[in-house]
Amino acid sequence: MIGVMSVSRTATRTRSTSESTVELELNLDGTGESHIDTSVPFFDHMLTAFAKHSLTDLTVRASGDTNIDAHHTVEDISIVLGQAIREALGDKSGISRYGDALVPLDEALAQAVVDISGRPYLVHSGEPAGFEHHLIGGHFTGSLVRHVFEAITFGAGLTVHVRVLGGRDPHHIAEAEFKAFARAFRQAKALDPDVVGIPSTKGAL
Numbered sequence: 001m002i003g004v005m006s007v008s009r010t011a012t013r014t015r016s017t018s019e020s021t022v023e024l025e026l027n028l029d030g031t032g033e034s035h036i037d038t039s040v041p042f043f044d045h046m047l048t049a050f051a052k053h054s055l056t057d058l059t060v061r062a063s064g065d066t067n068i069d070a071h072h073t074v075e076d077i078s079i080v081l082g083q084a085i086r087e088a089l090g091d092k093s094g095i096s097r098y099g100d101a102l103v104p105l106d107e108a109l110a111q112a113v114v115d116i117s118g119r120p121y122l123v124h125s126g127e128p129a130g131f132e133h134h135l136i137g138g139h140f141t142g143s144l145v146r147h148v149f150e151a152i153t154f155g156a157g158l159t160v161h162v163r164v165l166g167g168r169d170p171h172h173i174a175e176a177e178f179k180a181f182a183r184a185f186r187q188a189k190a191l192d193p194d195v196v197g198i199p200s201t202k203g204a205l
Helices: 002-006 041-054 071-089 143-156 170-189
Strands: 010-016 020-027 034-037 057-064 098-105 108-115 121-125 159-166
Touching: 010 071, 020 071, 034 041, 041 057, 041 071, 041 143, 041 170, 057 071, 071 143, 098 170, 108 170, 121 143, 143 159, 143 170, 159 170
Parallel strands: 034 057, 121 159
Antiparallel strands: 010 020, 020 057, 098 108, 108 159
């Protein structure tokens, strides 16, 4: 286990298209420090919450065609974040693998379950009718919440279940979802001193 603990679980990735430019650095064994500037303020808020509650140090600098829509920039950042998580996890030796969190935010309540399985799969449910059309902060469409989880899940190779169990305010609902995901991911990525090697009967994740 000493050898596993000494491995640096970090990644630096960039992505540049005609729609956006993304520079991202992360450290899975950080303290939750973040420096986020995505040009989409509500997404800055969500990524800051993800870093803080998952104990992942995260730096994101991004710009894009937000004069058209926030969609392209948010999507590309999420793709890069997923890829960086996969890279930083390495062979996944010594990890807990599973995480589960139930997080309230005032009237909103969300649950997330994460399996660092190597098999990308997202189950996302419970957002109230009309949530996907709401502009949170006037610029971040509610539908982007699911889209962010899709991109991270597929980029990182995670199995993720996210359920909204209650809520009225769209800001609270979205933030509860991100925080629940962060807390579940924190548990799943954690290095467990009782785990020897890769936590799978297959011998690979």
